[in-house]
Amino acid sequence: MIDPFGRNITYLRMSVTDRCDFRCVYCMAEDMHFLPKQDLLSLEELERAAIAFIRLGVRKLRLTGGEPLVRRGLMALVNRLGQRIGNGLDELTLTTNGSQLVRFADELAAAGVRRVNVSIDTLDETKFTKITRWGRLPQVLKGVEAAESAGLHVKINMVALKGVNESEIDAMLTWCGARGHDLCLIETMPLGEIDGDRTDQYLPLSEVRARLERNWTLAPTNYATGGPARYYEVAETGTRVGFITPLTHNFCEGCNRVRLTCTGTLFMCLGQEDAADLRTVLRSSQSDEALEKAIRAAIARKPKGHDFVIDRTHNRPALGRHMSVTGG
Ligand code: SAM
Ligand code: SF4
Numbered sequence: 001m002i003d004p005f006g007r008n009i010t011y012l013r014m015s016v017t018d019r020c021d022f023r024c025v026y027c028m029a030e031d032m033h034f035l036p037k038q039d040l041l042s043l044e045e046l047e048r049a050a051i052a053f054i055r056l057g058v059r060k061l062r063l064t065g066g067e068p069l070v071r072r073g074l075m076a077l078v079n080r081l082g083q084r085i086g087n088g089l090d091e092l093t094l095t096t097n098g099s100q101l102v103r104f105a106d107e108l109a110a111a112g113v114r115r116v117n118v119s120i121d122t123l124d125e126t127k128f129t130k131i132t133r134w135g136r137l138p139q140v141l142k143g144v145e146a147a148e149s150a151g152l153h154v155k156i157n158m159v160a161l162k163g164v165n166e167s168e169i170d171a172m173l174t175w176c177g178a179r180g181h182d183l184c185l186i187e188t189m190p191l192g193e194i195d196g197d198r199t200d201q202y203l204p205l206s207e208v209r210a211r212l213e214r215n216w217t218l219a220p221t222n223y224a225t226g227g228p229a230r231y232y233e234v235a236e237t238g239t240r241v242g243f244i245t246p247l248t249h250n251f252c253e254g255c256n257r258v259r260l261t262c263t264g265t266l267f268m269c270l271g272q273e274d275a276a277d278l279r280t281v282l283r284s285s286q287s288d289e290a291l292e293k294a295i296r297a298a299i300a301r302k303p304k305g306h307d308f309v310i311d312r313t314h315n316r317p318a319l320g321r322h323m324s325v326t327g328g
Helices: 043-055 074-082 101-111 125-132 137-149 166-179 205-212 278-284 288-299
Strands: 011-015 060-064 091-096 115-119 153-159 182-186 218-220 230-234 240-244 257-260 265-267 275-277
Touching: 011 043, 043 060, 043 074, 043 278, 043 288, 060 074, 074 091, 074 101, 091 101, 101 115, 101 137, 115 137, 125 137, 137 153, 153 166, 166 182, 166 205, 205 240, 265 278, 275 278, 275 288, 278 288
Parallel strands: 011 060, 011 257, 060 091, 091 115, 115 153, 153 182, 182 240
Antiparallel strands: 218 230, 230 240, 257 265, 265 275
């Protein structure tokens, strides 16, 4: 699938649920209303969609959410998609808050998953619960250990939050380095209504990198995971640190990704409203031809780039939809 700007679309991020057992302050309001069940794609519909994308050239598939591991029956889908690895698919991965990894790490590895991204914004237990509201750090750390024991490569995702965890980034890099994990820092993105004010939390990663460089030797690298992060080798740890900077840096020119929400809406760009409704196609016909046609038509409209701005005047997110629906 080649889009109008010559980019080869090989990476699908698929949200398997909008539900979550955490309520991270930058992601959801505490009384978040979730979608009615009939709006969500069934596991069979998710599989049909994923297989169609693989047939059309997607080689990397990331399951996300919400919290993917709270979707009932998810392992059946993971197992079936795992069978495509080496048969069209290069990689099947998962982004998780880690709360259910103790239970599922072995099964994920057995299904062919080799890497997981685990989101941890702080190693301070009290602060962790403040940020995630419902999360418990020890449970997540046990999940990381379970993933390590299962032989999964773990990357830690950390959203950099001004005045909240900005003083802990060195400590997180030390912790990750000691365990052999890469660390990926993320800027807050203006997606979905939350309880607080996002402009207060916004911390430019250019600043974070400059601060890290006082204590660490960072060397730019061409390492790429297919995602939008720019990576640096950390000489002191032998691991990498990545920066995802959607607001301060334009990462669109190399974009090979599209996102399918848990309701079957295909977003060709995280930062644009244009989308294609694949659920109607999935439900109105068993024909894979119709599905592939709809996907191709959507890719032909993939925009050149995003348009993120925090609406600072009205203190509103640039886009109304939540990351938990679109899939982070
Ligand atoms: N629940 C899983 C997790 O937390 O890893 C997967 C879904 S979550 C939406 C994926 C990633 O998006 C997480 O690393 C999370 O921290 C990040 N995220 C959520 N809302 C965000 C926002 N508004 N800005 C930047 N990152 C966000
Ligand atoms: Fe849940 Fe992930 Fe959103 Fe946190 S960031 S509320 S863990 S979906």
